[in-house]
Amino acid sequence: MKSTRTLVAVPAMLALALAGCGGSTGTSGGGSTASGSAASGAPTDDSNCADAAVFCIGLVTDTGKVDDKSFNQSAHEGAMAAAEQAKGFYKYVETQDAKDYAANMAQFTNKKYDVVVTVGFLMTDATATAAKGTPTTKFIGVDQFFDPAKVTEKNVTGILFPEDQAGYGAGYLAGLMTKTNKLGQVLGLEIPPVQKFAKGFEAGAKAANPSVSVTTVYHPAGDNAFNDPVWGAGEAKKQLAQGADIIFGAGGNTGNGALQEVAKASGAGTEKFCIGVDTDQWDTVPAAQPCLITSAMKLITEGVTTTILAGKDGDFEGTTTMGKAGLAPYHDFDSVIPADVKTKVEEIVKQMEAGTLKTGVTL
Numbered sequence: 001m002k003s004t005r006t007l008v009a010v011p012a013m014l015a016l017a018l019a020g021c022g023g024s025t026g027t028s029g030g031g032s033t034a035s036g037s038a039a040s041g042a043p044t045d046d047s048n049c050a051d052a053a054v055f056c057i058g059l060v061t062d063t064g065k066v067d068d069k070s071f072n073q074s075a076h077e078g079a080m081a082a083a084e085q086a087k088g089f090y091k092y093v094e095t096q097d098a099k100d101y102a103a104n105m106a107q108f109t110n111k112k113y114d115v116v117v118t119v120g121f122l123m124t125d126a127t128a129t130a131a132k133g134t135p136t137t138k139f140i141g142v143d144q145f146f147d148p149a150k151v152t153e154k155n156v157t158g159i160l161f162p163e164d165q166a167g168y169g170a171g172y173l174a175g176l177m178t179k180t181n182k183l184g185q186v187l188g189l190e191i192p193p194v195q196k197f198a199k200g201f202e203a204g205a206k207a208a209n210p211s212v213s214v215t216t217v218y219h220p221a222g223d224n225a226f227n228d229p230v231w232g233a234g235e236a237k238k239q240l241a242q243g244a245d246i247i248f249g250a251g252g253n254t255g256n257g258a259l260q261e262v263a264k265a266s267g268a269g270t271e272k273f274c275i276g277v278d279t280d281q282w283d284t285v286p287a288a289q290p291c292l293i294t295s296a297m298k299l300i301t302e303g304v305t306t307t308i309l310a311g312k313d314g315d316f317e318g319t320t321t322m323g324k325a326g327l328a329p330y331h332d333f334d335s336v337i338p339a340d341v342k343t344k345v346e347e348i349v350k351q352m353e354a355g356t357l358k359t360g361v362t363l
Helices: 071-086 098-109 121-133 163-177 192-208 229-241 252-263 300-313 339-354
Strands: 002-004 033-038 056-061 089-094 115-119 138-142 156-160 182-187 213-218 246-250 273-278 292-298 320-322 325-327
Touching (some): 056 098, 098 115, 115 300, 138 300, 156 300, 163 182, 163 292, 192 213, 213 229, 246 252
Parallel strands (some): 156 320, 182 246
Antiparallel strands (some): 033 089
């Protein structure tokens, strides 16, 4: 991980990697869902978070669930891993309405939590405000950029990821694998991290196959943009009917709906394929396995764990922490993907890792 007071381009390692899954749930008042957990030998509740000897980690999702099998779950697992390593206490709150961002973070700051992780681009302003008002708590914003000219507090950092590189690698694979020269993307809300995935995917696909066309659809604005699997399935069904034979689903449960629609389509796994996002969705969305050839991953779990532990040890180095991105293994499709295709994709991955290949994606 690298931190900086200015936003810089940092080549990311696009390594083939695995991601796990897990978690626990419960409910609390205030219209939010919450759960707490502790490592063996660690505090079992947050009654003593103000004690310097007790390390407490809180996580606030945007309007989504920690068990979304994708973005939120990856951050949740990273926070749990940090609590395990630090022998600390961990609790999360699932936001139901964007107006509750501040109140949900306050659930942790009022109890003197050491670190609060906020998950999602849309929480950027609320996170910066909370950090300024609570200098004794460290704040980590996943998919959030804090302008160093405006945010000078040293108790906050945003983790950004090169989604365009992960998207490019996935798109390059899709461009080589398509038989119809028609690809599709079913996406969550049209915000920068999702746009980078989408534009990277299209750029990679066209670099591999100039004849390819890519149909892209974003979910309409709304609190359910990343939690609408029915809409995602419907859009994937439309794209399949239009001839798309590979669909990239990127948008939490919304994207998961698209993946599962492809998985149950006639020809899934032989003529029609899907690509997941954020984590290795082979493990988190088993219903997608019949079509899932890979996932365009943001190594969120690793990034959150590493950044939390860095915050435990002192001030963040900068307002931006650069994470990594990657492509998931091919799993059962390893023998289905031709050897020359795998070789070409691996070469592209190496070039992006080395910084010799640029995706050309700009927002």
